[in-house]
Amino acid sequence: MARTSYEIRAEKFARQLSKMFEGCVYRIDFMRKIAEYNRTHVRKLRYDYGVSRIAIIRSDYVIKFDYQAVDRWADGRAGNCMKEEEVYKKAVRDGMEYLLAKTKVLHLNGLTCSIMPKINHVNDDRRNWRDYCTCDEFRWLVSNLCDLHWGNVGYRNRKVCVIDYAFVM
Numbered sequence: 538m539a540r541t542s543y544e545i546r547a548e549k550f551a552r553q554l555s556k557m558f559e560g561c562v563y564r565i566d567f568m569r570k571i572a573e574y575n576r577t578h579v580r581k582l583r584y585d586y587g588v589s590r591i592a593i594i595r596s597d598y599v600i601k602f603d604y605q606a607v608d609r610w611a612d613g614r615a616g617n618c619m620k621e622e623e624v625y626k627k628a629v630r631d632g633m634e635y636l637l638a639k640t641k642v643l644h645l646n647g648l649t650c651s652i653m654p655k656i657n658h659v660n661d662d663r664r665n666w667r668d669y670c671t672c673d674e675f676r677w678l679v680s681n682l683c684d685l686h687w688g689n690v691g692y693r694n695r696k697v698c699v700i701d702y703a704f705v706m
Contacts, residue, residue, distance in 0.1 A: 547598040547652035548643065554593060554600060555645035562605050567591045587701065588615035594655065599638075599700070602650045616703025618642050618651040624681065624702050633677045636670065638691075638700045656691035656698045666690045669697040681705065 557574065561567045564586055571593075575581045583594040589606040592599050603617045622642045628634040638653040658664065666685065667675060669692060678685060682702050689701040 543598040543654055544641065544652060547595070547600055548641075550593075550595070551600045551643055551650050551652060552645055554602070555643075555648050555650065558602060558648055559646045561602075561648070563607065564591060564604050567602060567604060588704075589613075589617055590703070597655050599653050599655050600650055601653070602648055614704065616705065618649050618703070620705065621651060621701075621703040624705060627681065628677075631677060633674065635694075636674055636678060636697060636699060637702055638698055653700070656693055656700050659691035659700055660688050661692070662687045664692065666697040669695065 557570055558567060561570060567586075568584075568591070571582050571584055571591075585592050585594060588610040590601045590603055592601045601618055601621075605611070606613070606615055618640070619642060621640050625634065625637055625640050628637050638656050640651045640653045642649065642651045664687070666687065670678065674697075678697075678699070682699060682705060684701065684704040685699070689699060691698050691700055
């Protein structure tokens with residue numbers, strides 16, 4: 538039997554999670570629901586978070602849920618799933634989409650989320666992402682993205698692959 542694509546499995550799981558996360562507004566709300574889930578399930582939810590989104594990390598995909606940022610980021614500058622989708626579409630138009638993890642936005646149970654493939658070697662501070670792109674690729678990245686650091690990039694096919702590119706000016 539053929540295995541389904543990560544996109545199909547991620548979308549199915551995102552639907553389940555959106556029911557669990559219904560009504561969550563702030564990061565703490567999502568974290569409480571994750572803690573409840575992890576107390577009652579054998580396969581625990583692995584997650585990470587930033588200023589405005591929480592990412593559920595699975596073996597071959599990631600699901601990001603928007604939440605209301607607070608403090609100095611409450612103005613929306615940190616971006617969200619929709620902003621990330623805009624940047625990805627621009628990358629496609631510019632022929633640079635291979636430098637970004639593909640994103641697909643979903644609106645489920647009053648929440649906005651996105652799915653993307655899991656990219657390896659994220660947070661690898663032994664690598665310098667600049668060494669994994671050409672001059673043209675480097676120029677495109679620094680001209681279109683603001684938050685390029687080892688925590689937001691991984692590597693795929695000997696190239697840099699940005700996993701978080703919602704924060705743009």
